[in-house]
Amino acid sequence: MQASGRVRALPPTVFSEFSALAARVGAVNLGQGFPDFDGPEVVREAAVAALRRGDNQYAHGLGAVPLRQAISEHARRFLDLTVDPDTEVVVTCGATEAIFDAVQGLVDAGDEVVAFQPVYDSYAASVAMAGGVLRPVTLQPPDASHPRWWFDAGELEAAFGSRTRVVLLNTPHNPTGKVFTVAELEQVAACCRGWNAVAVVDEVYGHLVYDGAEHRSLAGLPGMAERTLTVSSGAKTFGLTGWKVGWAMGPRVLRDAVLGAHQYVTFAVPTPLQHAVAAALRLPDTYFAGLQADYARRRGKLLAALNASGLVPWTPEGAYFACVDVGGRGFSDDDAFCRDLTTRVGVAAIPLSAFYVDRSRAPCVARFAFCKSDTTLDEAARRLRAANLGARR
Ligand SMILES: Cc1ncc(COP(=O)(O)O)c(C=O)c1O
Incomplete structure (x- = not known):
């Protein structure tokens, strides 16, 4: 008994894989893009x-x-x-x-x-x-x-x-x-x-x-x-x-x-x-304006935490993710970097290569979600700073 060839050909989603890893090692999960606070x-x-x-x-x-x-x-x-x-x-x-x-x-x-x-x-x-x-x-x-x-x-x-x-x-x-x-x-x-x-x-x-x-x-x-x-x-x-x-x-x-x-x-x-x-x-419009202002604040918190740790994020213009070039840090690829960050530093991020159809075109980049509570973002910031990820080699 096995699944159809069509379904077997689909890779497991990277989000489930990293969320399971984050839960197993007690990492702060900045991988999967869901808020850890409630809606209105x-x-x-x-x-x-x-x-x-x-x-x-x-x-x-x-x-x-x-x-x-x-x-x-x-x-x-x-x-x-x-x-x-x-x-x-x-x-x-x-x-x-x-x-x-x-x-x-x-x-x-x-x-x-x-x-x-x-x-x-x-x-x-x-x-x-x-x-x-x-x-x-x-x-x-x-x-x-x-x-x-x-x-x-x-x-x-x-x-x-x-x-x-x-x-x-x-x-x-x-x-x-x-x-x-x-x-x-x-x-x-x-x-x-x-x-x-x-x-x-x-x-x-x-x-x-x-x-x-x-x-x-x-x-x-x-x-x-x-x-x-x-x-x-x-x-x-x-x-x-x-x-x-x-x-x-x-x-x-x-x-x-x-x-x-x-x-x-x-x-x-x-x-x-x-x-x-x-x-x-x-x-009313105030809700949508407030949402934007709130996420802009969370974005600022995550960008500051990444910068303080030695990782240098690009500033996103939209959505709720920040990406960082993690090449030149001694890892074979972004997947290896994200696994190490999750297990050793205790902060989960998603490797961008998982989003490429043609992986040979993928840069070495990690994605961090900022749709998270202040408590989560502050704890991630503390762990990242303590890890002192330093400059690229
Ligand atoms: C680009 C994009 N499209 C769709 C979705 C999923 O949307 P929904 O939960 O409404 O199916 C996501 C969720 O992360 C997304 O990032």
Whole structure:
């Protein structure tokens, strides 16, 4: 008895592996990207109220009506997108299911999917399960002539071709913290229009941008509304990663492609949590501004702790991760560095190489999450400082 070849070919997720290692050795876990503090009480109370009210049967497969309406209002309010709640939204079990469904719904065996690497691990698995071929475009770390993570426009253009069906984009980007600029989005849009490809854009960190960086939706660019699915979820915006309420929104024909898969993957998403996320999306502007300010503060704490330890992080413009070049420190690769940091120093980080389809292009970089309580960040800072990781050799 064994799993299918398709599933056996998928590597175990690096997050589970490092979280298990962190738990075993008692390390402070800055590896996995979930907050160790709770989401807003008013939103949790909305879930309790929905449970008590009896909103406990299957929701509509497209998503509960109040949530679809709230998603549409939120898209208008923050992204300047017009989305019909009746025909252009599907609620899914997290952004993860939305991406999986979009890929199953749009990609036939042998079709190509363009994605930027480092790439969130579920993208490669979704493409593999659809029998598609992932064409990675490599994001390069900042250097003397590039202040932020960047890509070569020629490499992007070369990744597209007649077999390209979908480009999977994530902005703000996990793990680099890159926020794609309008000029960069325009380059992606030009390729999509040129090759008649669909864009699936994962915007789960859309509310987490810093230092004046602006999150822009690809769907808002000229000619892109009709070929873009915008994906998001309540996980990061409301600090409720365990709820797994996400969605995809876009033109009806693309919505139908997602729905075609969704109806047989999960069919519907927990009803009371949908009602609570609807309430969350309608929170006043002060909530979203406060979230940004709070994460900017946590980011500052982690960056200071890393700098004080001798590690030199790049400053992320978005999301909730900071990356550090850990090359030249006597380790064979970033995986070896992260294992040593977890077991010897007692702070878990994730090796960036795990996010590469083509590992030969991976730099030696560790990713630290700052979606953590002050207690956790302070303890990590203490351990890192005590370890005195020093300068690169
Ligand atoms: C880029 C990206 N997309 C999607 C997800 C998962 O979102 P959800 O929990 O809504 O499935 C994550 C979680 O870490 C992520 O980093």
